Amino acid sequence: MAILEYFPPIKKVIDKRNDKGDYYKASCDVCGTEFYPKRRSAKYCTPNCKVIQHRIDVANGKIPKEIKKIVKISKIKNEDTIRGCKNVYKFLKDGYNTHGDRLYILDSLNNLEFGETFCYIDTKITRISDMVYEIKN
Numbered sequence: 001m002a003i004l005e006y007f008p009p010i011k012k013v014i015d016k017r018n019d020k021g022d023y024y025k026a027s028c029d030v031c032g033t034e035f036y037p038k039r040r041s042a043k044y045c046t047p048n049c050k051v052i053q054h055r056i057d058v059a060n061g062k063i064p065k066e067i068k069k070i071v072k073i074s075k076i077k078n079e080d081t082i083r084g085c086k087n088v089y090k091f092l093k094d095g096y097n098t099h100g101d102r103l104y105i106l107d108s109l110n111n112l113e114f115g116e117t118f119c120y121i122d123t124k125i126t127r128i129s130d131m132v133y134e135i136k137n
Contacts, residue, residue: 002027004034029053080135081128085109088125088133096121109133 005025026037028045030053035045044050057063082088089105092098098105101120108118112127119125126134 002029003040082133082135083131085133088135091135092120092123095123 003024003026007023007025023036024040025034026042027034028049029043030049031045033045035042044053054063058065082091085106088109089098089102092105105120109125109127112118112125114127114129117124117126122137124136126136128134
């Protein structure tokens with residue numbers, strides 16, 4: 001931040017942001033606009049300038065870009081369990097040619113009661129709870 005001037009409290013100069021009447025005058029690090037910050041450590045005149053500086057830092061490698069991947073872990077610790085019927089369909093799609101069977105598979109999985117089994121080619125899928133399915137090849 002580049003502080004240009006400091007104005008001590010004067011009764012004639014009243015800043016609406018501060019009860020004491022003193023304020024700072026600064027210039028924005030990104031666009032160079034002069035502004036009156038609410039605090040001494042302010043670097044940017046607007047939130048947009050802050051976003052621009054962050055994007056510049058990410059592009060230059062000063063800040064590592066974090067890619068968050070959401071992974072749902074089932075409460076049942078077993079390698080043969082999958083959470084959600086759509087994830088079961090994705091599992092079947094990776095192993096078999098399921099072209100045209102999507103609705104049939106999803107409807108069959110949704111209609112299963114607890115403990116019932118659905119067979120697709122060589123794979124047996126058993127519903128364990130509301131969202132958890134056990135798969136056996």
